[in-house]
Amino acid sequence: MSELRQDIATKRWVIVAHERARRPHQFVKQVGVRQEPDHRDDCPFCEGNETQTPPEVYAWREQSEPNQPGWKVRVVPNKFAALSPAAKWGVQHPEIFTTISGYGAHEVIIETPQHNQTLATLPQEQVELVLQAVLQRMRTLAQDEHIAFVQVFRNHGAAAGTSLVHPHSQLIATPIVPTNIREEIEEARRFYDDRVHCVYCYLLKKEQEQNERIVMATDRYVVLAPFASRFPFELMVLPRRHAASFIFDAKREDLAPLADVLRRTLLLLYHAANNPDYNAVLHTAPIRDSCLDYYHWHIEIMPRLTTPAGFELGTGIYITTAIPEETAAYLREQAQRVG
Amino acid sequence: MSELRQDIATKRWVIVAHERARRPHQFVKQVGVRQEPDHRDDCPFCEGNETQTPPEVYAWREQSEPNQPGWKVRVVPNKFAALSPAAKWGVQHPEIFTTISGYGAHEVIIETPQHNQTLATLPQEQVELVLQAVLQRMRTLAQDEHIAFVQVFRNHGAAAGTSLVHPHSQLIATPIVPTNIREEIEEARRFYDDRVHCVYCYLLKKEQEQNERIVMATDRYVVLAPFASRFPFELMVLPRRHAASFIFDAKREDLAPLADVLRRTLLLLYHAANNPDYNAVLHTAPIRDSCLDYYHWHIEIMPRLTTPAGFELGTGIYITTAIPEETAAYLREQAQRVG
Numbered sequence: 001m002s003e004l005r006q007d008i009a010t011k012r013w014v015i016v017a018h019e020r021a022r023r024p025h026q027f028v029k030q031v032g033v034r035q036e037p038d039h040r041d042d043c044p045f046c047e048g049n050e051t052q053t054p055p056e057v058y059a060w061r062e063q064s065e066p067n068q069p070g071w072k073v074r075v076v077p078n079k080f081a082a083l084s085p086a087a088k089w090g091v092q093h094p095e096i097f098t099t100i101s102g103y104g105a106h107e108v109i110i111e112t113p114q115h116n117q118t119l120a121t122l123p124q125e126q127v128e129l130v131l132q133a134v135l136q137r138m139r140t141l142a143q144d145e146h147i148a149f150v151q152v153f154r155n156h157g158a159a160a161g162t163s164l165v166h167p168h169s170q171l172i173a174t175p176i177v178p179t180n181i182r183e184e185i186e187e188a189r190r191f192y193d194d195r196v197h198c199v200y201c202y203l204l205k206k207e208q209e210q211n212e213r214i215v216m217a218t219d220r221y222v223v224l225a226p227f228a229s230r231f232p233f234e235l236m237v238l239p240r241r242h243a244a245s246f247i248f249d250a251k252r253e254d255l256a257p258l259a260d261v262l263r264r265t266l267l268l269l270y271h272a273a274n275n276p277d278y279n280a281v282l283h284t285a286p287i288r289d290s291c292l293d294y295y296h297w298h299i300e301i302m303p304r305l306t307t308p309a310g311f312e313l314g315t316g317i318y319i320t321t322a323i324p325e326e327t328a329a330y331l332r333e334q335a336q337r338v339g
Numbered sequence: 340m341s342e343l344r345q346d347i348a349t350k351r352w353v354i355v356a357h358e359r360a361r362r363p364h365q366f367v368k369q370v371g372v373r374q375e376p377d378h379r380d381d382c383p384f385c386e387g388n389e390t391q392t393p394p395e396v397y398a399w400r401e402q403s404e405p406n407q408p409g410w411k412v413r414v415v416p417n418k419f420a421a422l423s424p425a426a427k428w429g430v431q432h433p434e435i436f437t438t439i440s441g442y443g444a445h446e447v448i449i450e451t452p453q454h455n456q457t458l459a460t461l462p463q464e465q466v467e468l469v470l471q472a473v474l475q476r477m478r479t480l481a482q483d484e485h486i487a488f489v490q491v492f493r494n495h496g497a498a499a500g501t502s503l504v505h506p507h508s509q510l511i512a513t514p515i516v517p518t519n520i521r522e523e524i525e526e527a528r529r530f531y532d533d534r535v536h537c538v539y540c541y542l543l544k545k546e547q548e549q550n551e552r553i554v555m556a557t558d559r560y561v562v563l564a565p566f567a568s569r570f571p572f573e574l575m576v577l578p579r580r581h582a583a584s585f586i587f588d589a590k591r592e593d594l595a596p597l598a599d600v601l602r603r604t605l606l607l608l609y610h611a612a613n614n615p616d617y618n619a620v621l622h623t624a625p626i627r628d629s630c631l632d633y634y635h636w637h638i639e640i641m642p643r644l645t646t647p648a649g650f651e652l653g654t655g656i657y658i659t660t661a662i663p664e665e666t667a668a669y670l671r672e673q674a675q676r677v678g
Contacts, residue, residue: 001423001426001427001440001441002420002421002422002423002426002440002441003438003439003440003441004422004438004439004440004441004513004514004515005436005437005438006437006438008435008436008437011518012518013515013517013518015421015422015441017419017421017441018441019419019420019421019423020419080356080358080359081341081358082341082354082356082358082650082658083341083343083354084340084341084358087340087341088340096347096541096542096545097344097347097545097549097566098344098345098347099342099343099344099345100342100343101340101341101342101343102340102341102342102343102354102356102357149654151650151653151654153648153649153650153652153653154649155648155649158646159646160646160648160649161646161647161648161649161651162648170649170650172650172654174343174654174656175343176343176352178352178653178654178655178656179350179351179352179654179655179656180653180654180655181654183522183655202435203435206435206436210436227436279648279649279652279653280649281649281650281652281653282653283653300652300653302652307497307498307499307500308500309492309494309499309500309501309618310492310493310494310499310500310509310618310619310620311421311490311492311509311511311620312500313492313618313620313639313641314490314492314517314519314618314620314621314622314639315488315490315511315513315517315518315519315520316517316518316519316522317513317517317518319421
């Protein structure tokens with residue numbers, strides 16, 4: 001029989017449709033992974049093609065000049081930026097048809113010069129350089145008084161909304177706190193008001209007690225198949241230490257352990273689910289909201305193996321035919337196989 | 340320059356990315372419409388195949404027997420129901436890992452015996468029979484004290500999450516009020532608290548004054564390209580008369596004008612955007628919430644010509660490259676051409 005499950009942190013409901021439940025491996029698409037060369041002349045993110053992007057705003061280089069080859073990670077404004085620091089700041093018509101000028105930033109983090117890698121297949125040190133770039137850019141953007149939030153996200157594959165193969169993440173700095181983040185924080189605050197406890201810390205404790213949905217655990221991080229997963233193979237990377245803001249709490253020495261767990265999680269997904277298309281998002285406290293006690297930064301990984309339809313769009317309730325406990329068991333088993 | 344736009348009713352933000360804006364016709368996929376026969380022996384929704392579905396819960400027939408040919412509209416439980424009235428009602432573990440048993444209903448409204456039609460291409464009288472079936476089933480399900488909400492939705496095409504060609508809509512009756520509906524109502528209540536006015540009635544008045552985004556207007560309904568559209572060709576059908584609940588306010592004589600505007604809107608989309616895949620949802624007041632003064636039922640039509648990516652999933656803010664005012668102008672022009 002089906003059941004409705006509620007996520008304790010967001011109060012979001014899902015329907016787990018046991019009637020049509022499929023085993024985890026049945027969601028895996030049996031298509032071959034397309035072979036790509038390690039360099040393409042027509043790829044704007046490949047080394048040597050630096051002039052095909054707007055000038056870089058950050059790069060990790062040993063000695064070469066800006067916008068020249070010789071980098072390991074490079075951050076550039078998105079050529080078709082959704083928001084831009086060049087826009088004049090302004091709010092119009094706050095009574096009806098409210099608009100804010102497109103002020104903000106939209107940047108691409110080019111994760112490696114190598115065209116045919118992905119975050120999962122890069123060495124840990126390279127993933128660490130990517131996280132360093134992200135953290136650095138977030139901190140710089142956070143200085144701007146008109147920036148309220150920075151959303152870091154990764155689109156992998158066509159079903160996840162990208163056609164660019166070259167490994168990259170993106171960030172968009174927005175002049176407002178996005179609705180989803182606002183709601184997550186609001187729910188976390190309500191929980192704290194009731195119990196004087198961070199809901200994510202509480203969740204972590206309960207998940208460890210039950211030990212049914214934990215996929216991977218390190219000294220500092222736990223990777224979960226969330227109880228109210230919306231997508232097959234959905235995963236959450238949760239730091240054990242309470243911290244609301246990735247931007248202000250993460251220290252440079254925290255990045256190696258995070259790179260390790262992130263890389264291993266994505267590599268597991270890569271092997272166990274045949275390199276699925278996915279979106280990953282970093283949820284962290286808004287820049288100027290004081291939610292230190294009750295919010296807790298985390299990463300959500302959402303494979304795109306199914307298509308949300310009218311019911312999901314209308315209600316916000318996802319129907320899922322993947323059972324999170326089975327997903328976790330399957331991934332733990334696969335982790336042993338791939339080592 | 341891009342701009343952020345806020346929807347006054349839901350407070351949802353979108354980014355209209357003028358930098359990469361495309362003209363409405365550029366979103367239209369230039370693929371031929373697949374030819375389908377008017378009957379298929381292997382389609383469970385075709386006439387003569389009534390035994391391939393669970394027994395019907397409603398049908399419009401002139402004289403034939405239940406579950407036999409001779410119907411014009413037929414409603415059956417979904418064979419792989421997400422929720423079912425056979426489930427035992429119950430809430431478990433309300434402290435953490437909350438679940439509700441899968442109690443509810445999941446039904447398919449087979450809109451015509453003809454396999455190769457769609458709601459857009461059916462005669463108005465047939466669309467009226469479909470609406471009658473929907474209304475009747477919603478009213479019956481509303482009698483059940485454990486049902487809190489009925490979501491009616493239509494998935495058209497593979498990108499909208501359906502593989503079944505035969506024209507059908509669905510409904511899912513849920514034991515909870517879905518988050519999206521709860522939030523819409525909450526925002527509408529806030530607006531009413533401030534201004535003692537329904538936000539949808541206010542929006543209608545302002546949209547008529549501006550007359551920039553109205554696609555079609557009849558005596559009783561207005562069809563809009565919403566100011567903060569999330570999707571190219573997104574449309575909203577709004578009744579002029581204030582009414583919170585489609586279930587309790589619609590009278591049988593209201594169904595012909597609604598069938599007329601709905602059919603004409605979908606036919607316009609069919610011709611102007613080359614039969615796009617889309618989801619349509621009916622938003623109406625929850626069954627036992629008294630939001631009579633401030634909520635206003637409506638239909639949302641969401642073509643699936645673009646793929647939401649990590650930013651949308653993470654923030655809830657959609658980036659759109661379609662400009663609603665241009666969409667409305669294009670559709671008005673096309674309406675004149677197709678008559």
